[in-house]
Amino acid sequence: MLAPGLGRRDVSAARTLREDTLLAAAAAVAAVVIALTTSGNGRHPDALGWALLMAAHVPSAFRRRAPVRAFLGLVVCVAPYHALDYNHTAPMVVSMTALYTIAATGRPLRTLFLGVGVLGIMLGVKFGEGMTEGTEALRISGWIVAFLLVGVIVRVHRQYVASVVERAERAERTREEEARRRVAEERLRVARDLHDLLAHSITLVGVQTSVAAHVLHADPDRLDRAAVAKALDDIAETCRTARGELRATLEVLRAGPDDGRGPLPGLDGLPDLAEAARTAGATVDLSVENVEAPPAVGAAAYRIVQEALTNAVRHGGPGLTVRVGIRSRGDALHLRVADDGTPPSSSSSSPEPDRPAGFGLLGMRERARSVGGTLDAGPRAQGGFEVAAVLPTGVAQ
Numbered sequence: 001m002l003a004p005g006l007g008r009r010d011v012s013a014a015r016t017l018r019e020d021t022l023l024a025a026a027a028a029v030a031a032v033v034i035a036l037t038t039s040g041n042g043r044h045p046d047a048l049g050w051a052l053l054m055a056a057h058v059p060s061a062f063r064r065r066a067p068v069r070a071f072l073g074l075v076v077c078v079a080p081y082h083a084l085d086y087n088h089t090a091p092m093v094v095s096m097t098a099l100y101t102i103a104a105t106g107r108p109l110r111t112l113f114l115g116v117g118v119l120g121i122m123l124g125v126k127f128g129e130g131m132t133e134g135t136e137a138l139r140i141s142g143w144i145v146a147f148l149l150v151g152v153i154v155r156v157h158r159q160y161v162a163s164v165v166e167r168a169e170r171a172e173r174t175r176e177e178e179a180r181r182r183v184a185e186e187r188l189r190v191a192r193d194l195h196d197l198l199a200h201s202i203t204l205v206g207v208q209t210s211v212a213a214h215v216l217h218a219d220p221d222r223l224d225r226a227a228v229a230k231a232l233d234d235i236a237e238t239c240r241t242a243r244g245e246l247r248a249t250l251e252v253l254r255a256g257p258d259d260g261r262g263p264l265p266g267l268d269g270l271p272d273l274a275e276a277a278r279t280a281g282a283t284v285d286l287s288v289e290n291v292e293a294p295p296a297v298g299a300a301a302y303r304i305v306q307e308a309l310t311n312a313v314r315h316g317g318p319g320l321t322v323r324v325g326i327r328s329r330g331d332a333l334h335l336r337v338a339d340d341g342t343p344p345s346s347s348s349s350s351p352e353p354d355r356p357a358g359f360g361l362l363g364m365r366e367r368a369r370s371v372g373g374t375l376d377a378g379p380r381a382q383g384g385f386e387v388a389a390v391l392p393t394g395v396a397q
Contacts, residue, residue: 016064024060027094031057035090042087049086052077057094063101071098071114096147103151104158115148188366193303194246201242203310205235207280234279241276266298267291267326270305274324277309282320282339284309289327293393300367300391301326301335304375307360308337308387316341316384332373333393338386364389 031053035045045053059073078091099118103111119141127137209231245265267288274284293301305324312322322339361377364387368375373391380386 013065017061020063020065021061023097024057024063024094027060027097028054028057030093031090034092035087038087038089041089042082042085045086045090049081049084052081052084053086053090056081056091060094060097063098064105067098067101067105071102074098092143096143099144100147100151100154103148104154105151106155108152111148111152115144119144189370198242201238203314204238204276204280207313209235238276238279241272265302266295267293267301269302270324270326273302273306273309277313277322280313281318282309282313282316282322285321285323287323287325287327291326291328291333293333293391294371297333297371297373297391297393300371300373301333301389303367304335304364304387304389305337307364308377311360312337312339312341312385328393331393333391335389335391336386337388338380338384340380340382340384 035053043049056074056077059070059077061070063070074094078095081091082088099115102114106114123137123141270286270288274286277284305326309322309324312320316322316339320339320341322337325336327334364377365375368389368391371391373389375387375389377387378385
């Protein structure tokens with residue numbers, strides 16, 4: 001566990017300092033070995049030389065946290081060391097490490113200025129001492145340029161890797177957001193399907209049950225057994241139909257989004273809806289032209305008609321007549337469901353205070369919008385209620 005007040009950044013800084021300190025210690029050991037085993041490239045260090053050589057490695061412990069200041073600290077120690085003509089090869093490891101760090105952590109312009117400055121000063125001093133020293137400085141300058149180039153290459157590679165990782169993370173976030181959006185859309189679609197199915201079926205069952213109850217109570221002494229039996233048969237048929245549609249919906253959920261199956265009833269299912277409304281006591285006039293529509297548009301039209309018939313049967317009152325018309329105009333499907341139902345009585349003109357608002361009209365509008373269409377619904381001037389929708393099909397007629 002992290003100590004209180006010690007965050008990820010503090011842990012990373014401590015780790016960097018520890019690693020750079022170990023590297024500085026290793027470079028100091030290498031410098032001692034080189035100074036003791038090589039000769040002919042400057043005099044053997046005395047006490048002052050050893051002090052300057054060891055002090056030159058101290059700033060390297062901060063080379064990644066403060067690369068420029070660490071390099072300047074190195075120069076302060078190495079410059080008099082070389083000026084006093086101590087073993088020039090000994091501080092080579094720490095010097096090249098500092099140059100590499102400058103190139104790997106800074107901008108290319110800073111690396112260029114620093115490299116030109118170091119080479120210019122070194123070559124100027126050495127050629128001032130003689131051609132032999134200048135030639136030796138040229139040889140060393142090749143190592144300086146090489147380490148600077150390695151640092152630049154490492155920096156560019158790190159930037160490239162960071163950009164690749166960033167793009168991958170961004171793509172992953174985009175995929176997650178897309179997955180969440182699709183899940184939300186699928187949940188909404190299933191909710192609409194279940195609402196349309198259950199609301200339609202339960203409404204019909206309620207109406208048919210009321211018919212059976214009315215027959216039973218109207219004249220108990222002269223019971224119309226045939227009417228009761230027909231009402232019960234209609235209830236059973238409505239339940240079977242609802243069970244079949246519910247099974248189809250659940251099969252889609254089990255199959256997954258890539259399966260081609262789905263609860264996508266089309267325009268060919270409208271006669272069944274009309275017949276179900278007729279069993280509930282409504283007179284339905286269904287007019288469907290020879291139209292073609294994509295499956296999604298056909299399913300939207302089916303659900304809109306289903307909800308419109310459900311609302312008409314529920315609220316239209318006795319002697320209800322519903323006219324359903326579907327036809328093609330241009331590249332759109334025009335749908336109209338109109339009834340002549342009586343308006344609700346004054347005692348029921350407003351919903352009950354504790355009854356939540358329904359989702360019928362909202363669901364129909366969402367159905368229309370899901371295929372790029374529009375829907376209008378409202379009372380008719382001559383009485384009753386009308387639902388009109390325009391659903392683009394993309395197929396010119």
